[in-house]
Amino acid sequence: MSENLTTADAAASAARIEGPDGTTGALDALDALEAEAIHVIREVVAEFERPVLLFSGGKDSVVVLHLATKAFWPAKVPFPVLHVDTGHNFPEVLRFRDETVARLGIRLEVASVQDYLDDGRLQERADGTRNPLQTQPLLDAIAAGRHDAVFGGARRDEDKARAKERIISLRDEFGQWDPRNQRPELWTLYNGRHSVGQHVRAFPISNWTELDVWRYIEREGIALPPLYFAHDRDVYARDGMWLAVSDVSAPRAGERVERRTVRYRTVGDLSCTGAVVSEATTVSDIVREVAASTLTERGATRADDRLSEAAMEDRKKDGYF
Amino acid sequence: MTTITPATGTLFRFATAGSVDDGKSTLVGRLLHDSKAILADTLESVARTSAERGFGGEPGAIDFALLTDGLRAEREQGITIDVAYRYFTTGRRSFILADCPGHVQYTRNMVTGSATADAVVVLVDVRNGVLEQTRRHLAVVQLLRVPHVIVAVNKIDLVGYDRTAFDSVAAEVAALARDLGLPDVHTVPVSALAGDNVVTRSENTPWYDGPSLLDLLEELSTIDELETDLEALRLPVQLVIRPQGGLSPELTDAAADAFRDHRAFAGRIESGTVSLGDPVEVFPAGVRTTVTGIRRGPESLDAASAPLSVALELADPVDAARGAVIAAAGSLPAPRRELDADVFQLDGRPLTPGARVLVKHGTTTVQAIVTDVRGRLDLDTLETTPTASLATNDIGLVRLKLAADLVALPYAAHRRAGAFLVIHPQDGATLAAGIVVEAPA
Numbered sequence: 128m129s130e131n132l133t134t135a136d137a138a139a140s141a142a143r144i145e146g147p148d149g150t151t152g153a154l155d156a157l158d159a160l161e162a163e164a165i166h167v168i169r170e171v172v173a174e175f176e177r178p179v180l181l182f183s184g185g186k187d188s189v190v191v192l193h194l195a196t197k198a199f200w201p202a203k204v205p206f207p208v209l210h211v212d213t214g215h216n217f218p219e220v221l222r223f224r225d226e227t228v229a230r231l232g233i234r235l236e237v238a239s240v241q242d243y244l245d246d247g248r249l250q251e252r253a254d255g256t257r258n259p260l261q262t263q264p265l266l267d268a269i270a271a272g273r274h275d276a277v278f279g280g281a282r283r284d285e286d287k288a289r290a291k292e293r294i295i296s297l298r299d300e301f302g303q304w305d306p307r308n309q310r311p312e313l314w315t316l317y318n319g320r321h322s323v324g325q326h327v328r329a330f331p332i333s334n335w336t337e338l339d340v341w342r343y344i345e346r347e348g349i350a351l352p353p354l355y356f357a358h359d360r361d362v363y364a365r366d367g368m369w370l371a372v373s374d375v376s377a378p379r380a381g382e383r384v385e386r387r388t389v390r391y392r393t394v395g396d397l398s399c400t401g402a403v404v405s406e407a408t409t410v411s412d413i414v415r416e417v418a419a420s421t422l423t424e425r426g427a428t429r430a431d432d433r434l435s436e437a438a439m440e441d442r443k444k445d446g447y448f
Numbered sequence: 449m450t451t452i453t454p455a456t457g458t459l460f461r462f463a464t465a466g467s468v469d470d471g472k473s474t475l476v477g478r479l480l481h482d483s484k485a486i487l488a489d490t491l492e493s494v495a496r497t498s499a500e501r502g503f504g505g506e507p508g509a510i511d512f513a514l515l516t517d518g519l520r521a522e523r524e525q526g527i528t529i530d531v532a533y534r535y536f537t538t539g540r541r542s543f544i545l546a547d548c549p550g551h552v553q554y555t556r557n558m559v560t561g562s563a564t565a566d567a568v569v570v571l572v573d574v575r576n577g578v579l580e581q582t583r584r585h586l587a588v589v590q591l592l593r594v595p596h597v598i599v600a601v602n603k604i605d606l607v608g609y610d611r612t613a614f615d616s617v618a619a620e621v622a623a624l625a626r627d628l629g630l631p632d633v634h635t636v637p638v639s640a641l642a643g644d645n646v647v648t649r650s651e652n653t654p655w656y657d658g659p660s661l662l663d664l665l666e667e668l669s670t671i672d673e674l675e676t677d678l679e680a681l682r683l684p685v686q687l688v689i690r691p692q693g694g695l696s697p698e699l700t701d702a703a704a705d706a707f708r709d710h711r712a713f714a715g716r717i718e719s720g721t722v723s724l725g726d727p728v729e730v731f732p733a734g735v736r737t738t739v740t741g742i743r744r745g746p747e748s749l750d751a752a753s754a755p756l757s758v759a760l761e762l763a764d765p766v767d768a769a770r771g772a773v774i775a776a777a778g779s780l781p782a783p784r785r786e787l788d789a790d791v792f793q794l795d796g797r798p799l800t801p802g803a804r805v806l807v808k809h810g811t812t813t814v815q816a817i818v819t820d821v822r823g824r825l826d827l828d829t830l831e832t833t834p835t836a837s838l839a840t841n842d843i844g845l846v847r848l849k850l851a852a853d854l855v856a857l858p859y860a861a862h863r864r865a866g867a868f869l870v871i872h873p874q875d876g877a878t879l880a881a882g883i884v885v886e887a888p889a
Contacts, residue, residue: 156459156542165757166716169686197745201707203696232697310878313563320876
């Protein structure tokens, strides 16, 4: 970079920035993570016939969709999105989902857990959570759509089992992940070879942390469902989490309903996703809050991930996200 | 034009490697713990499990290995099977740590963890000094051209912070680095258990005036910082963006009209910098033209450097699709139909002469035949000895005949242009990782 450019000019005109120690030539961490994610998304679109993106309206899948719009701009995103609908939805998340696909002109596929419960293919669990019930509708939807690659917003920092999963991860005919038999992943060369019936899961933001996601949302001005921001809600305390009062979740005897100012750090099954007490009303507030947090997002807000040390590994082996 | 706001400092990737019982898990745990990367609920769950498993030491002591052993089989057997990725941030940098297990499939894991690393931290027990396995790790690091090596001389507390003990290991390391031709090796006396010189400089080693381990990790240059200005532009085309499939409905009508004949070559810059007006050549079309547009999503840039993912527009119509390479004019090597390469054998099946395989290089996959297995590298003597085939974890010299041209370069001259995967044509398994070498005389 030439010496006579001012810093402002340099930052505005070239995607090379001034580092914190005044050295030039380095891209910041978000630039590097974005470049890696867009590379992965383009590789999958180039090498697979029928990719699809798992889209819950949660921040991670929203970020992957945003990255896809950048990867192919000005063309529209060349794959549909798939929502595995537990039936236990936050209404504002469904609205956000529908607005997003309309804005981008992409197709929405829905795999409905409720349909499976209604016709008896699945049965409601004793604890009422539907997150583990998503696996079969998901696998059926992948087969019905003949999808050979399935994008997800999973990150390695979320869970110890996810920390060991590849960016491009092969699944067998039963959708199973075999953690002991993963293909080594080297350099930026991704091996997505698969046979009929197999598919891959592709995780473009594997290397992002929760804080990276929020900083990127802030930098790019990405829209999110309103429940990520502080709002007043009727909640009750269970297992150290604040659960919402709704059609599908009610306090048990002895649990007291309170009006609290809360927000959600993750979006999942309404009946078992906990809110955190927060005053953060803007993305910048959330970036500060996450940076100072002493709990992981899953530990703080997902009852189902607390079941056992290997809860996530067991569900992944069965074909879960 | 958009302004880019620096937010998080640079991204630094490093791998940790060590032998059995040299305290690597403790070091990784210490680094994460002292840099406040482990949150309370994780720590609590690990402390609970440590107690249940009867981990010794003080009450509430933590078995740091539990932080990185993510799979049930690993925890049950007390071994680490696979590379685990961990993330932490300091005020200056974001880090991606690839924690490579030392005793199961060490070559496979070392190669996987080190392939994209800016630095490798190798642990040595001060009481044992340089072991055969240290030598092997460093030989792999040298082959993969990892820019920086940090040898953490651990358990310095167990020798009473004795300077002579450290100096003698440091001298062994320096001699080995000379033998191997490693360019940048740092030696730090640490106690992972007590925390000496891991995050902050220790008062227990007044005779050591170098940086702590974390100081080094914060200060060393990344591969892209070191090499972007040295190497010419190279961008393998991943796909071509055209509006035929439909333009984004987010575009205004006027913008949509302007993009009707849009055609851009999407890819990640492997090396160098591209600026508007730069002359480029395109393989395999053999055409020379100039760059008229550089975009990252909707944002137009005047220039962009590795490792950004961009889309380039060119002045002339060029017949190029996935697998094409756009490079600074005059920088592309002659296409090759034959590769001499060092391969790291990763699959359980042996690699033998006559094998039909696929070679994945950049954004191209071509058929190939292993015409010759020329030798196996003995990591202890660094001699190449003749062999009939390569077994798992072997590193060997092979010759491959290709069914189509590749514009590959020796790995020593260009990482991305010299790296490839060897893939089984039927079951799709990754058989080996290869790096192109100059043909031996």
